[in-house]
Amino acid sequence: MASTVFDSLLFRDMFGTAAMRALFADEALVGRYLEAEAALARAQAVVGVVPAAAAEAIDKAAKTIQIDYERLRHETENVGYPILPLVHQLSEAAGEAGGYVHWGATTQDIMDTANVLQIRAALELVDADIEALRVILAKLARRYRDTPMAGRTHLQQALPVTFGYKVAVWLSSLDRHAERLAELRKRVLFGEFSGAAGTLASIGEGGLEMQAEYCRQLDLGQPPITWHVARDGIAETVTFLGLLTGSLAKIATDVMLMMATEFGEVSEPFAPGRGASSTMPQKRNPISCELILASAKAVRQHVATMLDGMVHDFERATGPWHLEWLAVPESFILTASALANARFMLDGLVVHEARMLANLGITHGLIVAEAVMMAAAPVLGRQHAHDVVYAACRTAIEDGEPLAEVLKRDAELVKALGGAQAIDQACDPTNYLGLSGPMTDRVIGDRGHA
Incomplete structure (x- = not known):
């Protein structure tokens, strides 16, 4: 039985989307681990450290292996990390080439790289939603450019504005988030292959060339130095999601208040039964706005968690890294919910111009x-x-x-x-x-x- 809203049959599509959940599912995560291990073997074959035939066997095994998830779960609980248990199964599947699996790598190399691959795919979904929202908001702003309404400060009428102006303010923040996302990719999408203490001592001469080829195989950037304990990039990613959902929450707050009976200036799109009350037939509650606000509040808590999780000790941390396993997937899934609800709500927003006047x-x-x-x-x-x-x-x-x-x-x-x-x-x-x-x-x- 499901125990959280993220996997609940009742709530999962209210607090996430199927596409984003799929990126962070266990099968997808293990698939990314295997992708990283296969890329490492291919890279090592290119630089002549691993026999080409062994790399081919490892690559094939990584793509065809049938994972015993019960065994993987049991060994992961025992070891504390999933990579060594996975290497056991991949080595067995690769046959004689199994001895070359995970050559010179450490657990965090593979897990960090896999997480970056997940983040890259997740950011593509976020980017697409941001672009769709920018188109929707631009159309609304142009359509209602000259529609007068009350501008409000401290919840009281202040000066007249136009509804198009209000929407353009919303749009301006999404424009900046699009810029932030483009910049973010340059600071986050790096591979990780550095060995136990990050010095590539297990490889020695030629280690940086091997690292470069590994990153090239995965179409990731090569980091200037090991980032095992420099977690600012991952923290920035979740902080970006906090900023994005914060802007969506501002929009949702405006719409929610404007939907109040006493204002009556906009309405969420009508769908039979949506926002209905179990006892008051007249109700049309701002459900999309409520879900956006809830998701944004939860993401903000994860931002604080990630900032706390940046404080790592020495060359390999004792605990803070694990916070990312919680915060990164949930933050992306919640952000996907906020974006999906914003797209639905804004694309069908009903504007009551007469009431505004x-x-x-x-x-x-x-x-x-x-x-x-x-x-x-x-x-x-x-x-x-x-x-x-x-x-x-x-x-x-x-x-x-x-x-x-x-x-x-x-x-x-x-x-x-x-x-x-x-x-x-x-x-x-x-x-x-x-x-x-x-x-x-x-x-x-x-x-x-x-």
Whole structure:
């Protein structure tokens, strides 16, 4: 029986995706170990350390072996690591060539390389989702570039913005994450083959050439020096996932709040039964947003774990490395969930433009008090204009009057603005959108036309 949400029949597709789970399944992980062992044998044959026939036999065995997982599990629990038990089975499968399996390597060489291979494949999935989200958000930003709505600070209406501007802010963070991912690959996708203490003493002369060929076989970079205990690259990977899911959680928080009955400005895509309540037939809960938020919170905890796990002792750590076995797979699976839910939610997001416009009017002009102040400032001076409009706002709030009507009773202000009509114009929220449109255009660029 499953015991976590990651392998639960009920919850696994809410907290992950099948594609990402497959990359981190036991069979896939063991497959990566075998891939690394086979690449090592091939590399050693190229540099003349292992007979070519032996390397061919090891490579064939690695691709055709039927792993006895019960035996592997039992020996792994006993040894504490899976590589020696796996080498036993691979050596047996390779026959006479078995004596050349794992030549000069140490357990962490193979495990680190296998994990990097997993990370590379997982980052490709993440990259594809980021690109898809950027396309979705660009389309939304362009479509709603000029749709006015209330901008809010400290959960109160502040100044008018456009919905397209809000989406463009979301998009800008995804653009930066795409850049981070490209940079991340250059610092993380290295092979590892350095031997017991990292000095390649088991190989000696020609060891670096062998290491280079090993990395070439796997299409990974050759590290400048051993990274057995320098875990910043793996920690950066999970930290990147924390940043990414943090941005998705910001988007989810905005959407979730805008879905509140009192706002009613957007809705998650409708699907029969989705977000339904067991007792309240009218409910349409923000399920995708809730899953994004939960996943992001969990990934953030793994970021802290990975930063703690960077503190290794001497040339081989006693424990911190094991934290990666927990944090890396779960972080990627949770990130996949957040990305999948974000794609579903944003691609079908229902935007209620009329409600956005109506909400702009609920303060009866108070949301553009700054607009009136700035229009009067050239004549009255900025501070005096602030004081006059501030007093008018207090009267409008206490008496429940539209701000424009209160302002029109102030002869000094009417004169400063150039008449009552100018006050009406200054009090129209749609006339005070600032540079929402041009800023949105700067983010969208040439995207979003499709």
